């Protein structure tokens with residue numbers, strides 16, 4: 638048996654996790670529990686999505702991992718460095734793109750990038766080359782001499798990501814990278830994030846409240862609710878755990894207690910139908926064959942005295958995963974500002 642003497646970058650399987658957080662707890666004044674035992678592991682060279690509604694604790698997690706806040710308890714390492722013991726080492730290894738732009742609106746795109754590089758100790762032709770490279774990569778070369786205040790939302794966001802990358806970090810944190818962007822700019826940003834991870838071997842931890850964003854970009858997602866992870870895995874595995882199709886029925890009026898009991902009785906024994914969830918006017922059912930289940934389901938609902946407004950059949954989405962693990966629909970948990978365009982994959 639020969640021993641390998643290769644010094645090349647270790648494969649994903651053998652590299653230590655780029656981010657590892659265990660049992661993070663954070664309480665803000667006024668007894669607000671932002672984090673309640675948060676665990677996160679991100680393998681090096683992958684894109685990881687922290688998905689959750691507004692207020693779930695995503696930003697607080699990012700603040701702790703980027704050394705901007707201290708947990709009340711728990712521990713975390715980023716790029717192998719302990720966030721509490723060696724915050725300076727962590728800061729050198731990471732790039733952070735916060736929710737609000739860090740760019741100076743009066744300075745030009747190029748000036749912003751140069752300043753950011755100098756803050757990281759870069760100078761001379763090395764810095765010039767890096768700035769040109771990033772302007773090119775984020776299609777900002779033509780706008781490089783213009784003040785940032787004249788940039789579109791998409792251009793500003795691209796500049797924000799470029800600013801986070803100037804010093805070639807190992808781990809990039811993107812806090813809600815596409816919030817507020819129009820659909821076209823959002824798609825362009827998704828393509829860019831995908832390229833960054835694929836080509837540059839960067840580790841990316843992104844937070845999002847867009848289900849579609851997590852589904853499309855992240856190799857693994859953790860669904861966060863009330864300060865902790867309720868479930869994690871690959872988007873496909875999470876959806877795959879939900880057997881069959883999702884059938885959603887909207888009733889004209891919410892069912893009372895008696896109606897629910899009747900409904901349980903009527904749907905409980907139907908072949909191929911599992912997991913009946915009833916919330917207000919909405920009934921969600923998982924069925925082996927969604928299309929075949931609809932007429933049977935409608936008949937059962939009629940017998941239970943429920944008037945149906947609409948019925949839809951879909952492949953399971955991350956919304957259904959969230960419903961199962963958090964016990965309520967995703968849109969109802971946050972502000973409802975969701976982008977579900979494109980639907981389930």
Ligand SMILES: Nc1ncnc2c1ncn2[C@@H]1O[C@H](COP(=O)(O)OP(=O)(O)OP(=O)(O)O)[C@@H](O)[C@H]1O
Nearest residue numbers: 665666669671689690691692693694695696697698
């Ligand atoms: N500085 C603070 N002081 C008091 N409470 C805070 C503070 N920052 C966050 N919180 C509260 O902690 C909880 C978690 O907030 P956090 O910003 O981490 O959630 P989030 O999932 O990132 O949501 P969002 O998408 O709105 O940023 C919320 O209830 C929030 O109101």
